[in-house]
Amino acid sequence: MAFRLVPEQYPSLHKIAKRLDPHEIGRDYVRHFIADMWTTMRDPRHPGIGLAAPQLGQEVRIITIEDTTEHQKHLTAEQLAARGRVPIPAQVLINPEYDIIDASIICFFEGCLSYQGRLRAVLRHRSIRVRAIDHNGASVAFDASDWFARLLQHEIDHLNGITLNDTDRVIGGPWVTIPEFQAKGYLDFSSDQLRTAFNI
Numbered sequence: 001m002a003f004r005l006v007p008e009q010y011p012s013l014h015k016i017a018k019r020l021d022p023h024e025i026g027r028d029y030v031r032h033f034i035a036d037m038w039t040t041m042r043d044p045r046h047p048g049i050g051l052a053a054p055q056l057g058q059e060v061r062i063i064t065i066e067d068t069t070e071h072q073k074h075l076t077a078e079q080l081a082a083r084g085r086v087p088i089p090a091q092v093l094i095n096p097e098y099d100i101i102d103a104s105i106i107c108f109f110e111g112c113l114s115y116q117g118r119l120r121a122v123l124r125h126r127s128i129r130v131r132a133i134d135h136n137g138a139s140v141a142f143d144a145s146d147w148f149a150r151l152l153q154h155e156i157d158h159l160n161g162i163t164l165n166d167t168d169r170v171i172g173g174p175w176v177t178i179p180e181f182q183a184k185g186y187l188d189f190s191s192d193q194l195r196t197a198f199n200i
Helices: 028-041 077-083 146-159 178-184 191-198
Strands: 050-052 062-067 088-110 118-133 139-145 172-177
Touching: 028 050, 028 062, 028 088, 050 146, 062 146, 077 146, 088 139, 088 146, 088 191, 118 146, 118 178, 118 191, 139 146, 172 178, 172 191
Parallel strands: none
Antiparallel strands: 050 062, 062 088, 088 118, 118 139, 118 172
């Protein structure tokens, strides 16, 4: 059964989540919660490509990510290439951290399960190096670029109490609704065109 996504003002979305003790990873309540994260993220009523535990009201550092060809079918080959977007297999990352390895700033629109029906053009670093623990308790480290790096930065922001709605730092343009996004043709804008359009 899927957890209920918490409303945007819910406290867990605006706090720094706590690290999970590695000894807890194999315990039933953690495994069950991760299963519920997957069920919630894959709910056909509001499918997502990433989810952070605080979005379900839990102040713990766990994220799930998965970007399938089904999620990408609305994009052309040119639009996928512009974003560096390729399928990402399902994975759980516990206590993830990252370092910036390419500080180039790329701008594209992002959505969020916590703010359904709205999108925002967001600035992200092109490439990062991630360190985390997987669902089996093993340490993992890898580099991520382009859309993969964007997705990870978005979800790790959630673990640090940062959402797309925060105004304490400049992360991008104003919110737009999905009909506005479609009407303006933003899907075909390059990163540079979006930065110019929104003066960011």
